[in-house]
Amino acid sequence: MRFFILILLFCCTFKGFSGDFSGTLNGAFTVHILLGTQEKAFNFGVSIFGTSTYKSTSVEGGININISPFFQKYGVYQGNFAGSMEFFGLIGYGKNANLLGSNVGLTRHTAFYDYTKTHNFFYGAGLVAVLNQATGNLKKFQNKQGGLILRFSDKQNSVAFNMVNDVNARPFSKSGTDKGNTARALISYTTIKNDELFGVGIGLDMFTPEADYGVAPHSHINSEEDTRLVLVNTKPYDDLFHLNLFSSFVYQNDDISFDGRFGVDNYKLGALVQNIIHDNFGLYPRFSWPVTQKGRFYSLLDFNVPFNTNFNE
Template sequence: MKHSFGIIVIFLIFFNAPQLLAQKFKANGGVLVKAEITLGNQNQWLKVGVSGLGTLSYGDIALESGLSLASYAFLKRHTLKTEGFAYYYEFFGLAGVGKNSNLLGATVFNTNTALLFNPLGKGGFNGLGFGVSKEVLPNNLKSYGLKRGALLMRFSNANHNFHFAFRNDLKIGLFNGAGTDYGVTGSLDLGFTKIKGPETIYQLGFGIDLFTPRPDYSRSPRNPINSDNGRKNVWYTLPPIVDLFYGNVYVYGTYQEEYVSVHSKIGLNSQKTGAYIQNTLHDGLGLNPRFPWQVETKNKLYIEISGNVLKKEVSNE
């Protein structure tokens, strides 16, 4: 009798194992489609894009990944007045702890002028991961459509989120950039996000973007500009864009309702700051030579505003 009872128990456990496991795995996801207009003194474009985020948790262990695709027609890009059509893609993955059901992982997208979120998801997330992005640009900007890697972190509870994103064209280990060290070579993004209601969310943050032209490897790096009176090696740069540098230091904000969002950035384009940051990295890590930042150039205002019409769909299990 005891043996029969044991066999029945084992049979019931085996038969119901898939259901027991399924009850512990939780999946959430969402998709956002948007049309965007951006106006500013460095970039002007009309863009359409789609982004998606998926999460999977088992107990307190969670994974998430996101994909963003966009295409846009621009009148101005990287401060240059030039027309063209460009494409962009981005992918990332993070691992960490938490129930991870609010979908605020979408905040780490580089193109997060509109935000995907799940107001009913009360599960937070603390995690770390990596990403990769690439922009495909035309004409004289073609060589600046670089692949960049990203180091990503975020810390979230039910309806609050803090994210950290460092992007660079370095190529080392899981950091899968192009290894070029020019163009939008480095970016830093720190942001705080809060879900205010079923369809309302806002975000505040701080960012740094550095842009340098292509170095001329055929010439000896004895450019006197930014050389500390000849003590440091400095590249010459290649045409057609030999003197395009910017070091943007800015704050940003996003406010979003059900079908619309507004995103804005304001700060300074400071070549002196850009040179200081890049010189510190290049000199300290031995990534000589430097680039010929025009360190005597006066700081300029950097401003950008984006408006989006959007539609999002979320699901959870």
């Protein structure tokens, strides 16, 4: 976590220098309405994003904090609360004053952008950490994720790749692995047109139940290959599996933001992805994905009203 704090502190120090130093700092409070096949909720969020440039070296970092009173989460109808905190930081070559790096987050967020900056470019890489929280019976699915971000931007266009996986190593120890939202990935393209932002992307979102390691694995059809030994899962929600493969469409102006996601929740693909990861790393046995069930349509509509603050004025 120190890495992300240092990135933000560095972004905030530019005002103390002159000449070759420049930078920005922006924040927003957001209100979301989420309507989807697996999630129905209100969401209240805070997004902070900063950049700093010294000659041709730039850093950028952000924090996205969300609290959601939900009616449906992970496909489960149980009124309760969920929350998340996302930290990310990148370092690279170029000048990033148009703020397009603010749109790399995987959790709910608002993007900051400056359409008056038309000649920026940035080629960088960094790290991301996500803390997922929940209450009630879904509390057992709390976990922490870590991953990698790559971003390449030219003028008013940006391409980003963001991937996280649940981890159980410092600074994420004692969080448990292979339960809840175990993996996410998104490759996205964002562009500024006048005072509007447009984005498209392809993403993946995986969810698995909590395994009961105190019970001996049993034989189960986990893939189209053969019957394999698979783990027994804890109740309740011992059969709660999702692999959402989706397309993302983003629109934002000064007043509203919209993110629509449409795709498929496919159990065979989920088993394939997790089996490849587990088999290659020697993690055995497998999880009991219901591969004989057909995939289902997946959608999520995020209507967002941002209240932005520019700390540079």
